[in-house]
Amino acid sequence: MLRRTSPVIPGFGMTLGFTLLYLSLLVLIPLAAMFVHAAQLSWADFWAIISAPRVRAALKLSFSTAFAAAMINAFIGALLAWVLVRYEFAGRKVIEAMIDLPFALPTAVAGIALTALYAPNGLIGKLASDIGLKIAYTPLGITLALAFVTLPFVVRTLQPVLADIPREIEEAAACLGAKPLQIVRHLILPAMLPAWLTGFSLAFARGVGEYGSVIFIAGNMPMKTEILPLLIMVKLDQYDYHGATAIGVLMLVVSFTLLLLINLLQRRIIKT
Numbered sequence: 001m002l003r004r005t006s007p008v009i010p011g012f013g014m015t016l017g018f019t020l021l022y023l024s025l026l027v028l029i030p031l032a033a034m035f036v037h038a039a040q041l042s043w044a045d046f047w048a049i050i051s052a053p054r055v056r057a058a059l060k061l062s063f064s065t066a067f068a069a070a071m072i073n074a075f076i077g078a079l080l081a082w083v084l085v086r087y088e089f090a091g092r093k094v095i096e097a098m099i100d101l102p103f104a105l106p107t108a109v110a111g112i113a114l115t116a117l118y119a120p121n122g123l124i125g126k127l128a129s130d131i132g133l134k135i136a137y138t139p140l141g142i143t144l145a146l147a148f149v150t151l152p153f154v155v156r157t158l159q160p161v162l163a164d165i166p167r168e169i170e171e172a173a174a175c176l177g178a179k180p181l182q183i184v185r186h187l188i189l190p191a192m193l194p195a196w197l198t199g200f201s202l203a204f205a206r207g208v209g210e211y212g213s214v215i216f217i218a219g220n221m222p223m224k225t226e227i228l229p230l231l232i233m234v235k236l237d238q239y240d241y242h243g244a245t246a247i248g249v250l251m252l253v254v255s256f257t258l259l260l261l262i263n264l265l266q267r268r269i270i271k272t
Contacts, residue, residue: 031252038249041242049246054222055231062228063254065139066207069146070154074200076147077154078192084155085162099156102149107212114145115216137219142227145213150203157199161192197266201259208255 038046049055084096102110118125118135128135135141165188173183211229218225228251235244 070204081158111213111216146207153202154199161195
C-alpha cells in the first residue's frame with residue numbers, strides 16, 4: 001500500500017486550503033461571475049455578438065499580433081538571456097535594468113513613447129515613411145508595442161535555466177569533437193526548450209490582454225487596428241454589458257484553450 005511521505009514541515013491541509021481560498025477569491029469567483037452574467041444571453045444572442053465582423057476582426061488582430069510578438073521575443077529574448085548569462089562586459093547591469101523597464105513603466109507611458117517614436121513625424125517613423133513603410137496605426141506598430149511589453153517574460157524565464165547548464169558539459173562535448181551547432185542542438189536547446197515554451201506562453205498571454213501600450217499606437221480603427229480589449233471598453237462605454245461580457249468569455253475561452261495546448265506540449269517535451 002502506497003503511503004504519502006510527510007514533509008519535514010507539516011501543514012499541508014492548512015496551506016492547501018489557504019491556496020484554494022486565495023485562488024478562488026482572485027481568479028475563480030470573478031471568472032465564474034463573468035460566465036454567469038454571459039449565461040443570461042441566449043445562445044443565438046451570444047453567437048450574434050461573437051460572430052459579428054467587427055469582433056472577428058478584433059479577435060484575429062489581437063491573437064495574431066500577440067503571437068507574432070511572442071515569437072519575436074522567443075528568439076530575441078533567448079539571445080539576450082544567453083548573452084547576459086554567459087558573458088561579462090561593460091554595461092551589463094544597464095542592459096539588465098533596461099530589460100526590466102517594461103515591468104516598472106506604466107503601459108500608457110510606454111504607448112505614448114512608442115507612438116511618438118513610430119508615428120509618421122517621429123524619429124523612426126519618419127525614416128520608415130521615407131522608404132514607404134508605415135509603422136504606427138498598423139498591425140506592425142501593435143506587434144512592436146507588444147514585443148516591447150512582453151520581452152522580460154522570455155528573458156527572465158530563460159536566464160535561470162541557462163545559468164544552470166554546466167559549462168563543463170559543453171567543454172566535454174567540444175573535446176569529443178562536437179561542433180558548436182551540434183552542442184547547441186543536442187545540449188543547449190533540449191535543456192532550455194521547456195522554459196522557452198513557458199516564456200513564450202507568458203508573453204503570448206500578456207500580449208493578448210494588453211491594452212495601455214497598444215491603444216495609442218494602434219489608431220483604433222474598427223476592422224483594421226482595433227483590438228479586443230479596446231472593443232470591450234467600447235461596449236462598456238455604450239453600457240452594453242452583455243456584449244462586453246460575451247466578448248470577454250470568448251477571449252477567455254480562446255486564450256485558455258491555446259495556453260492549455262502549449263502546456264500539454266511542454267509536458268510532453270519534458271517527459272521525452
